[in-house]
Amino acid sequence: MIIRLGRNIATQNLVPGQAVYGEDLIKRKGVEYRVWEPRRSKVGATLVKGMKFPLRENHLVLYLGVASGTTASHLSDMLTKGMLFGVDFAPRVLRDFVLLAETRSNLIPVFDTANKPEHYRWVVPQVDFIVQDVAQPNQAQILIKNARMFLKKNGHAFVAVKSRSIDVTAKPGDVFKQFKQEVKASGEFEILEDIRLEPFERDHMALLLRKK
Amino acid sequence: MVQLAKTPVGFFVVAMRNQVVEFEELSNQPDKAAEQLLTYEEWVTRMKQKGYDIETDEPALDPMKVAELIGVSESAYLARSREVSIAVAKAAIKKHLKRDLLVVQTVGALDDLTKTTNMLMNRLTEWYGLHYPELKVEEDQEKYLKMMVQGRKVSDSMGMDLAEEDLHIIMDYADSIRELFRRKEALEAYLDRIMAQVAPNVHVLAGANLGARLIARAGGLEALSRMPGSTIQVLGAEKALFKHILKGVPPPKHGVIFQHPLISRAPREQRGKLARSMATRLAIAAKVDFYSGDLRPSLMDGWAERVKEVEQGETKKSERSENKGKQPPFKSVRVKRGDKHGKK
Numbered sequence A: 001m002i003i004r005l006g007r008n009i010a011t012q013n014l015v016p017g018q019a020v021y022g023e024d025l026i027k028r029k030g031v032e033y034r035v036w037e038p039r040r041s042k043v044g045a046t047l048v049k050g051m052k053f054p055l056r057e058n059h060l061v062l063y064l065g066v067a068s069g070t071t072a073s074h075l076s077d078m079l080t081k082g083m084l085f086g087v088d089f090a091p092r093v094l095r096d097f098v099l100l101a102e103t104r105s106n107l108i109p110v111f112d113t114a115n116k117p118e119h120y121r122w123v124v125p126q127v128d129f130i131v132q133d134v135a136q137p138n139q140a141q142i143l144i145k146n147a148r149m150f151l152k153k154n155g156h157a158f159v160a161v162k163s164r165s166i167d168v169t170a171k172p173g174d175v176f177k178q179f180k181q182e183v184k185a186s187g188e189f190e191i192l193e194d195i196r197l198e199p200f201e202r203d204h205m206a207l208l209l210r211k212k
Numbered sequence B: 001m002v003q004l005a006k007t008p009v010g011f012f013v014v015a016m017r018n019q020v021v022e023f024e025e026l027s028n029q030p031d032k033a034a035e036q037l038l039t040y041e042e043w044v045t046r047m048k049q050k051g052y053d054i055e056t057d058e059p060a061l062d063p064m065k066v067a068e069l070i071g072v073s074e075s076a077y078l079a080r081s082r083e084v085s086i087a088v089a090k091a092a093i094k095k096h097l098k099r100d101l102l103v104v105q106t107v108g109a110l111d112d113l114t115k116t117t118n119m120l121m122n123r124l125t126e127w128y129g130l131h132y133p134e135l136k137v138e139e140d141q142e143k144y145l146k147m148m149v150q151g152r153k154v155s156d157s158m159g160m161d162l163a164e165e166d167l168h169i170i171m172d173y174a175d176s177i178r179e180l181f182r183r184k185e186a187l188e189a190y191l192d193r194i195m196a197q198v199a200p201n202v203h204v205l206a207g208a209n210l211g212a213r214l215i216a217r218a219g220g221l222e223a224l225s226r227m228p229g230s231t232i233q234v235l236g237a238e239k240a241l242f243k244h245i246l247k248g249v250p251p252p253k254h255g256v257i258f259q260h261p262l263i264s265r266a267p268r269e270q271r272g273k274l275a276r277s278m279a280t281r282l283a284i285a286a287k288v289d290f291y292s293g294d295l296r297p298s299l300m301d302g303w304a305e306r307v308k309e310v311e312q313g314e315t316k317k318s319e320r321s322e323n324k325g326k327q328p329p330f331k332s333v334r335v336k337r338g339d340k341h342g343k344k
């Protein structure tokens, strides 16, 4: 699903000829790949740094904070038999994601706040994977609420944490420690991996979780 | 006891052992289905009237599993979800993106009209003043126009006599100004209506005109919703803010928010603190308006207490340390310290 090309990683383009955010398209043995820019995507950054990302082609994914779909477009390349529900509450960025979803048959836009998972219960089923990148002070609680409602047992969650969005004044290390404690205390998750995103992002951490 | 499910396929009442006892199918045209989804609450009411004992109004069941109960496969469910969600998202975004931009334009048009009528009125009073210098505008320009049309001039006026033709041309000119005043009234009423839709909480707190100005200054409701109170407090004082940063003069205490009747009518020394409290409330109001649109009357809770506190604080001020409570909304950035007492 993901190939390595020297220092880069790339995904096989689900819609040949389409570049989503200005990334390079390259051909190998007649197959077109989209280069995954680690500076534009936190999932991309963790993959380049070698974190596991146990996404399967047939997974159902709930993406909180999908924005215009930079990262989601690569997950869409990977989900050849799956589906991704992308939630964002900002109309301007979600507008771009709707346009992207119209070109890719495995993307579903949800215009709502991730704070209110009951708002999109009408369409989102139980999922195998949650990706969260919302940069909000209460993002641990957002994650927990959504996982309780939507994540299957043993399903995975990938979470990007930006220290400054949670507490501008505290030391990133402390913010991350506190975040992990909050996630553990919920009793919902086991923490499989954590990783800092330097040099691609400053004061960011990514976590890979598994639902108990 | 039954459970409800709202899904992209339709609305369900599900009884024990996964028995579907009611199913209201949605159109298979995505746009229609998106509209029908909005009628869910009415459908719930109908089901209650039918006598179902419903566990909770909130749809609690997994929609894909429920659809499976009537034979909709997983892949069919997902394909359908995608079409309907795209239609729902498009409709919602369309609603969201457009209306606040109308507010921005309307308030801009009102400002243009005010500037224009002021300019035209200046000319008119000078012009008509040749004929009737004793008629004064006072503050009410519209009244001036009315009296002018009535045309009753005091008998001992010092003004010059005008021929029919001269008067006629002036009256026509005045008529076009009156038309602009009517246009202004219509815009104000319209602004009031759309503000109540686009930003109901900001509307209640700040009024249509000031609320619209804040949205316009911020560059839209979304932008305003991202601003902290300290920024909202100085919106419209950008020039003063630049001066403060470049020249080290004291930072501005308040921008357009100063026009708020609860603030502009307060004693001068209290306005800064009241503006800050109002700006904090407006920051929350804008967020609620942008993200949910529900009306939250509680946003003005505690205002009266705050006003009292500020009043009492003022009388006790001499007992307190100089700077406390007097601080500007952000840190002072003085470039040259020596300038501190320079301007007197």
Ligand SMILES: C[S@@+](CC[C@H](N)C(=O)[O-])C[C@H]1O[C@@H](n2cnc3c(N)ncnc32)[C@H](O)[C@@H]1O
Binding pocket: A040, A041, A042, A064, A065, A066, A067, A068, A069, A070, A071, A072, A087, A088, A089, A090, A093, A112, A113, A114, A115, A133, A134, A135, A136
């Ligand atoms: C850092 S960006 C995400 C970038 C994206 N994940 C990517 O890699 O392409 C954060 C996004 O989260 C969204 N967001 C923040 N809080 C949210 C909430 N409560 N509900 C939904 N979206 C939210 C913002 O609108 C923004 O688009």
